[in-house]
Amino acid sequence: MTERKASFARAPVELPDEAVQAERFEKARSAQASAVLEDYVELIDDLLASGGEARPTDIARRLGVSHATATKSIGRLKREGLATSKAYRGVFLTPDGHALAARVRARHRLVVDLLIAVGVPPECAERDAEGLEHHVSDVALAAFARYLKR
């Protein structure tokens, strides 16, 4: 078989430009950094809207973490100006926190609806959306909305 030693045996793998690729990964990392905060504000907003109270223990149970972990994260929410709370009292959202919660919830809805629209089973859509949502850009979100409107 006429083959030269250095020839490529497989399809020529096309790598993206170095800088472009690095930028993509950086975007993904920064999205992940805000994911936890987003989960907390969304959940707190839900609890406030439904039951009227957002207690650290409830938050912890719903997120599946220890109450100590939840308390620590709530502290971060407060440092970032998204929530307020006093010792031994429930947690509340600042206007910023509330606005973030609204955006997050709307995005969550869209992602779930899109998944279902392309044939993902509802329960699976809900489960996957919990991780997916933090990485969907505004541009993609707009595309989802257009797609669903058809």
Added chain:
Amino acid sequence: MTERKASFARAPVELPDEAVQAERFEKARSAQASAVLEDYVELIDDLLASGGEARPTDIARRLGVSHATATKSIGRLKREGLATSKAYRGVFLTPDGHALAARVRARHRLVVDLLIAVGVPPECAERDAEGLEHHVSDVALAAFARYLKR
């Protein structure tokens, strides 16, 4: 406007069962935990396939991190039995690592194609997929494949 004081102003917020919700968040966290490993094996596999070498410096540049960070993560890949390397030499994948890379790449492709199919601009699809892919379950992936086949 005839409104009663204590009536609910917003739609009655329906909260998922506590355990169900906790399970969703736990899934998302565990998916995130393997995200970094998946990114590394996929990139290493690409580098090996295209240029023939996967050097820590190249990996670091493409991921947008320092070489020290890359080295540390490569150490983790080795601990987890996904890669091998000797001091001052390139990185290689074990059979397990190669298999993981193949699965990750296939999933990445599907996610990008699905995004494009629903109207997301290609470059945006590539960017978002970098974060999204780690959270798409096998069930959702199968649905994506079915959808694209139509």
Added chain:
DNA sequence: TTCAAAATGTAGCATCGGCTACATTTTGCG
């Protein structure tokens, strides 16, 4: 009212994934 259980707070530990700074080894060029 009292007191035990539940909720909350706090301290300390581990891992992970970033980073910078510095030490060491390879590599390649003059």
Added chain:
DNA sequence: CGCAAAATGTAGCCGATGCTACATTTTGAA
């Protein structure tokens, strides 16, 4: 060949996010 530059390795720091263990405060029921 020799030596400087590049690549690699290593150490130590930080913040985020988990955890357990223990201290404190609230709460509710007897």
